[in-house]
Amino acid sequence: MDEDVSLMIPGPTFLHPRVLRAMSKPLMPHREKWFSDLFVEQGERMKKVYQTKNDLFIFSGSGTSSMDAAVSNIMRPGDKVLCLVSGKFSERFTEIVEAHGGIPVVLNFEWGSALDPEKVKEALTPDIKAVTMVHNESSTGVRNAVKPVSDIVGDSTAALIVDCISSMGGDDIRVDEWGIDLCISGSQKCLAVPPGLSFLSVSEKAWDIINKRPGYCYYLNVRKYKEDKYQAPYTQSITLTYALKEALDILFEEGLPQRIERHKRLAEITRSGLKKLGLTIFPKSEDICSRTVTAFNAPDHKSEKDIRDTLKSEYNIVIAGGQAHLKGKIMRIGHMGNCKERDIITTLACLEKALK
Numbered sequence: 371m372d373e374d375v376s377l378m379i380p381g382p383t384f385l386h387p388r389v390l391r392a393m394s395k396p397l398m399p400h401r402e403k404w405f406s407d408l409f410v411e412q413g414e415r416m417k418k419v420y421q422t423k424n425d426l427f428i429f430s431g432s433g434t435s436s437m438d439a440a441v442s443n444i445m446r447p448g449d450k451v452l453c454l455v456s457g458k459f460s461e462r463f464t465e466i467v468e469a470h471g472g473i474p475v476v477l478n479f480e481w482g483s484a485l486d487p488e489k490v491k492e493a494l495t496p497d498i499k500a501v502t503m504v505h506n507e508s509s510t511g512v513r514n515a516v517k518p519v520s521d522i523v524g525d526s527t528a529a530l531i532v533d534c535i536s537s538m539g540g541d542d543i544r545v546d547e548w549g550i551d552l553c554i555s556g557s558q559k560c561l562a563v564p565p566g567l568s569f570l571s572v573s574e575k576a577w578d579i580i581n582k583r584p585g586y587c588y589y590l591n592v593r594k595y596k597e598d599k600y601q602a603p604y605t606q607s608i609t610l611t612y613a614l615k616e617a618l619d620i621l622f623e624e625g626l627p628q629r630i631e632r633h634k635r636l637a638e639i640t641r642s643g644l645k646k647l648g649l650t651i652f653p654k655s656e657d658i659c660s661r662t663v664t665a666f667n668a669p670d671h672k673s674e675k676d677i678r679d680t681l682k683s684e685y686n687i688v689i690a691g692g693q694a695h696l697k698g699k700i701m702r703i704g705h706m707g708n709c710k711e712r713d714i715i716t717t718l719a720c721l722e723k724a725l726k
């Protein structure tokens with residue numbers, strides 16, 4: 371096993387040694403007060419990261435578990451859900467809706483472009499129970515504006531579900547101000563915790579819907595979590611909770627605004643460095659580029675797989691390739707969590723060598 375690898379992918383991200391040490395603490399009985407206090411406290415701290423006063427739940431499971439929770443708590447079989455699709459992860463919502471017996475009404479946007487709220491307005495019919503979107507589409511490196519969509523959905527009876535898995539804790543996400551009903555995130559991205567925890571906030575509007583007509587779900591049932599006063603009704607990931615506490619200590623020591631600013635700066639440095647290498651950015655325009663993952667077009671003269679293989683074998687740096695039809699066409703550099711300017715500069719310098 372290689373301990374020196376540089377993870378420049380859109381998660382999982384590099385773990386701070388303090389987080390690694392926190393995870394070496396012994397397991398203790400999780401039904402004791404000290405653990406429920408610790409667990410509930412981390413939920414309260416996550417609300418600060420979410421910039422919300424809504425309820426927030428912590429689940430054992432990767433980010434997709436919260437996507438599953440959001441959909442399955444809010445809809446029932448036969449319900450229509452409007453899915454705004456512009457990449458691999460927004461597409462996943464259509465599969466989740468189908469898996470729970472719902473009817474996904476798919477509104478497609480070209481991959482690499484941002485969602486168009488005008489089209490959402492046209493597609494939002496009164497029988498739609500929920501609308502799904504991804505804030506930071508990691509598969510294309512596009513950052514979607516949430517507020518223009520929430521302004522439209524907010525006027526309807528539908529709940530707005532937003533996946534912020536690869537941006538929460540690194541970007542400025544204002545859950546209350548933007549009116550997100552169900553906001554999803556995961557541990558292994560900007561929060562720099564190992565994979566295995568996910569987070570879901572639930573607005574009053576979403577509670578009204580859920581309480582009147584609960585969805586069919588068991589393990590990730592938010593009503594059960596709320597009844598248990600935000601503790602996990604089932605055995606919680608104790609070790610990951612230690613890691614989350616330490617990672618949030620680190621986050622608040624840095625300061626949320628400062629962390630958001632750092633991610634913005636790292637994205638700018640990455641884009642300008644790539645352009646200096648003669649590469650082009652994949653998203654249609656600079657103003658829709660993600661602050662946590664940069665997608666760029668593979669050069670014509672060398673296969674992207676060769677480039678990534680060289681980066682790994684010669685320099686021990688891992689960057690990501692494209693997904694679905696973008697496989698072989700684009701590459702992606704993740705710059706989230708504990709990522710520093712030095713990591714970007716090193717990656718770009720090694721990328722320059724690998725391109726030759």
Ligand SMILES: Cc1ncc(COP(=O)(O)O)c(C=O)c1O
Pocket residue numbers: 380381432433434435459504506507508509533534535536556565
């Ligand atoms: C935007 C987005 N949504 C969903 C997921 C899926 O999360 P997980 O792999 O943690 O289940 C990812 C993971 O890369 C992601 O970037």
